[in-house]
Amino acid sequence: MSISPDEIRSMSREDRIKLLQEMRTELMKLRAQAAVGTLDKPHRIKQIRKSIARILTIEREEELRTRRGEEKRK
Numbered sequence: 001m002s003i004s005p006d007e008i009r010s011m012s013r014e015d016r017i018k019l020l021q022e023m024r025t026e027l028m029k030l031r032a033q034a035a036v037g038t039l040d041k042p043h044r045i046k047q048i049r050k051s052i053a054r055i056l057t058i059e060r061e062e063e064l065r066t067r068r069g070e071e072k073r074k
Helices: 005-010 013-036 043-073
Strands: none
Touching: 005 043, 013 043
């Protein structure tokens, strides 16, 4: 389940934060399964990591866009 950047951008900030927490929890569970040796789909770790990075990147873009808007107003 990979999420596209457009899907992430269309979400509200609260939804993105909630999704980020869910993905981090899932990643933790997958890593625990990998350590024990019961992981069925090892590619999921990579997918989750990339999705987390996408969410964080878009959050940062939004933050910078907001800051630039404030600087122009001054």
